[in-house]
Every structure is written in C-alpha cells, then in structure tokens.
Amino acid sequence: MNTYDAIIIGGGACGLMCAAQAGLLGKKILLLERNEKVGAKILISGGGRCNYTNTGTTIANFISANPDFLHGIFRQWTVEDTIDFFEAYGIRGQEKTLGQLFPETNKAKDIVAIFSKILYETEQDIALNTLVKSVEKNADGFTVHVENPRGEYQYNAKKLVIASGGLPVQKLGASDLGLRIAKQFGLEVVGTAPALVPLTITGKDADWYSSLSGNSVFSKVSVAGISFEENMLFTHWGLSGPAILQISSYWRPGHEISIDLLPNFDLDNLIKQERQSGGKRLVSQLLNDYFSRKLVDALGKYLVLDTKIASLSKADAKLIVDTIHRFKVKPAGDKGYDKAEVMRGGVSTAELHSKTLMSKKIEGLYFGGETVDITGWLGGYNFQWAWASGYAIAQDI
Incomplete structure (x- = not known):
C-alpha cells in the first residue's frame, strides 16, 4: 500500500501541469491515466500542433454560471506565465490568427514531452492503462481503488485531485468519472452538454x-x-x-x-x-x-x-x-460529444474555493480543468484554463 501527498486522476493538460508543479515543489505525486500514454487530447489538439494558449485571454472568453470565479485563478497563472514556462523548457510560441499561440515546431508532442521530462526528473509516479474503480474518503485522506492489466490495487493520499476531463472524446478515454465523484460527495454539478461542436x-x-x-x-x-x-x-x-x-x-x-x-x-x-x-x-x-x-x-x-x-x-x-x-x-x-472539442457545464464553481479549487465541503478534494463549469472559446483558451487550474491546485496540495 503506497501513500502519496496527492493522487491526481487524469493525465491531460490540467493533471500534467498539476503533477509537474507539485513535483517542482517537492511533493510526491501519483498520476493515474486510463490511456496508454499521458496527454492524449493534447496530442491531437490543433491538428497535432497544439494551440496551447491565447495572448488575448480574458474572462470574457469563457462560459460559466460564474465567470468571475476565474479571476482568482488567472491572477496566479497568467498567459505570460504559460509562455515563460514553455520557453524555459525550449518551446517558443508562434502567433497565428486571433492571438492563438502554437509551438514553433508545430508539434503537440513537444508540449507533452516537457511534462514527461519534469515528472521523470522529480521522480513522480505515473500509472498508465489504469482505470479508477472507486474513491473513498478516510481519516487520513483518500483511498483510490484502481484496475489495470496486472490486477486491482488501491492507493492512499492526503489529497485527491480530479482532473479527469469532460465527456469528449470517448475513444480518448473520456468519461463522466469526475462528475460522478463530485456527486458522490454531494457537490452540485451544472448541467453538461457538448460545446465547440x-x-x-x-x-x-x-x-x-x-x-x-x-x-x-x-x-x-x-x-x-x-x-x-x-x-x-x-x-x-x-x-x-x-x-x-x-x-x-x-x-x-x-x-x-x-x-x-x-x-x-x-x-x-x-x-x-x-x-x-x-x-x-x-x-x-x-x-x-x-x-x-x-x-x-x-x-x-x-x-x-x-x-x-x-x-x-x-x-x-x-x-x-x-x-x-x-x-x-x-x-x-x-x-455530440465524440465530435465536440470540450464539455459545457461541470462541477459548480460555487462548490470550490476560488484560489485553490478545493471543495468547500470535502477537505483535500480538488477539481480542475474541464471537469469544472468553465468552458473556453476555441483558440487556446481551454488550455490556458487547464494550465492555470493545475498550477493553482499544485500550490495547495
């Protein structure tokens, strides 16, 4: 039985940024991903080129029951922070139309490679091909029951981060896991629907x-x-x-x-x-x-x-x-969801602390990225939210 500072469910943009930033802060993280590799949606975004942020990002570019909630997160991690972060690891951006920023290499895999490098260097654990079966709250934190080709396991951590994304796209491992966990713990979920579709x-x-x-x-x-x-x-x-x-x-x-x-x-x-x-x-x-x-x-x-x-x-x-x-x-x-870029709706921002994204009801439970009721326009905005929410969570776990 392994114990971690935090378990992160979901190896997409938010989960990867959260794990990387936590690792850089000296935390010990377990990242659970149901696919055979991390960053599946990153790798196909922008036709494999990855429009990783937008230079014109404001809260006006997002749909939510409470867009003002974004202020508390975007103050911590700005577009400039995103640009500086990737430049520090060798990726310079090139601006296309409407403020959209792509890697100069035009390769989404270069974005994912940065996170893989950080997780390796900070000695974080990654469990691929791993399906989360259930989550429990206990006196010491959380227990996560998983299944992979080798069998069934359980892991323990003081903190639990839900970064499992939304319902698009099923062939990339999308599921309603994050929404189910939210409902399990009594959190309100804003009605969901396909968006950018x-x-x-x-x-x-x-x-x-x-x-x-x-x-x-x-x-x-x-x-x-x-x-x-x-x-x-x-x-x-x-x-x-x-x-x-x-x-x-x-x-x-x-x-x-x-x-x-x-x-x-x-x-x-x-x-x-x-x-x-x-x-x-x-x-x-x-x-x-x-x-x-x-x-x-x-x-x-x-x-x-x-x-x-x-x-x-x-x-x-x-x-x-x-x-x-x-x-x-x-x-x-x-x-429908299989042709949608993102999901509209998700865990209500009213349930989350605006600085840390921790649940107000459940100590140590965090939600980030697409799982939350924050939906960006097309053009790099959803990535900016994913990076920012991952960073904000990492500061608290």
Whole structure:
C-alpha cells in the first residue's frame, strides 16, 4: 500500500501541469491515466500542433454560471506565465490568427514531452492503462481503488485531485468519472452538454446544405446577442468550421442562428453602386465577386440570380440583402460529444474555493480543468484554463 501527498486522476493538460508543479515543489505525486500514454487530447489538439494558449485571454472568453470565479485563478497563472514556462523548457510560441499561440515546431508532442521530462526528473509516479474503480474518503485522506492489466490495487493520499476531463472524446478515454465523484460527495454539478461542436441540419433543407459540403465562407454567426466572425464550413450533415464551433457553445436546441455571409461589406450599397453604373450585370455576377460559384448557384433556391440589377424590384433587392446578411438557420442538433472539442457545464464553481479549487465541503478534494463549469472559446483558451487550474491546485496540495 503506497501513500502519496496527492493522487491526481487524469493525465491531460490540467493533471500534467498539476503533477509537474507539485513535483517542482517537492511533493510526491501519483498520476493515474486510463490511456496508454499521458496527454492524449493534447496530442491531437490543433491538428497535432497544439494551440496551447491565447495572448488575448480574458474572462470574457469563457462560459460559466460564474465567470468571475476565474479571476482568482488567472491572477496566479497568467498567459505570460504559460509562455515563460514553455520557453524555459525550449518551446517558443508562434502567433497565428486571433492571438492563438502554437509551438514553433508545430508539434503537440513537444508540449507533452516537457511534462514527461519534469515528472521523470522529480521522480513522480505515473500509472498508465489504469482505470479508477472507486474513491473513498478516510481519516487520513483518500483511498483510490484502481484496475489495470496486472490486477486491482488501491492507493492512499492526503489529497485527491480530479482532473479527469469532460465527456469528449470517448475513444480518448473520456468519461463522466469526475462528475460522478463530485456527486458522490454531494457537490452540485451544472448541467453538461457538448460545446465547440458542429451543428446538424435535417428535414427539407438537409440536401441543400449537403450539396455545399466542403465550401467555406467567412461569416458573422450570431445567437442570443453573441457573435463570432470566422470561417463557416458547409458539411454533409450541416455546418461546422470555427464560427459554428464557437457559436455552438451558446446555441440551445430550438433556437435560430443568424448568419451574415458577407460581414465586411454592405450589399445594399453594392447594389446601389451597380445601379448607378448602369446595373447591366446580373445578380449572379455581383455575388460571384464574393462567393464561390457553387454557393451562388445554391442561393438560386432563394434568390433571383438571372435578373439584371437595374431591373430588380425593391422587394427583390431587399430579399437579396436580407438573405445574404441575415441568413436564418435552425439547427436540428449537434454532432455530440465524440465530435465536440470540450464539455459545457461541470462541477459548480460555487462548490470550490476560488484560489485553490478545493471543495468547500470535502477537505483535500480538488477539481480542475474541464471537469469544472468553465468552458473556453476555441483558440487556446481551454488550455490556458487547464494550465492555470493545475498550477493553482499544485500550490495547495
């Protein structure tokens, strides 16, 4: 029977940062990971390149029942701390669009390698291919019962950290373990749902979207007063791409999404300018200046394309402007947890101390990363939360 300062369940971004920082502080940690290697989601993030933070991170980039909770964590570990930490171990960042920071090497495995190096040098224990069966609170701390290919074991520690992630993606070992442990100890869990996830279209319009599969268009996508301007991608099942993934975190079933297909232009003015110069061009020719031929042809379902602009009635001109700038979509649903980047909801921040992330009810029990009701936008924000929460926990265990 082994005893540790802390047991960390989950070898993802939060768990790895927590274990590394605790090791650097001289603590003895056991990291439990159900996969055959740590950092499984890190390794596939950003197409294997790992967008590990965002230079523009603020609490406005997160969804939570209480976003202000983030202040207590982000004061301890900033974006600059993330950049400095990785630079100290040889990884310099290169900024892509919208503040997204990637390793110059473009290799997510280099991020994971840093943590493996720290854990090795600080002599921490890692148990891979290990499934947590149950957790118990006792007078001295916690007992964790596990199972791996060699048999069943139990480990003891004064502190227990739940960094087991959310429900995406099952093939990478995702489960509801963290939520079950929270409920076991009587903690409130905010309702969960897939986030940063493609949206599906069914019914009479399904074939129209499917016919445009592969077409990408820069758009402004809005719902419930929230908007994102990025690329939107038509797919066989509906809509995806960064703009849709972002808005999906705010969309709720039954709600309608508004899409501005030409956010950087005023189509009403463009039509007026065409008329002033004679208006001899067809509607399709004007739209071809801004969209792919395939999308313009598809818009023929809604618009008169073969009419000269000079001949457009006021009603037809208004219909064109409204269709392009206020295209309405009512998604049937989303692609679920296996296609989602993250989970929305989780352990309520009201249950946790805002500096340490320890449970207010259970001494020595901590929750971090995706398990908590903190969901970032697409673009490195969720990693920044994972690193920061892992660091904050490590200071207290």
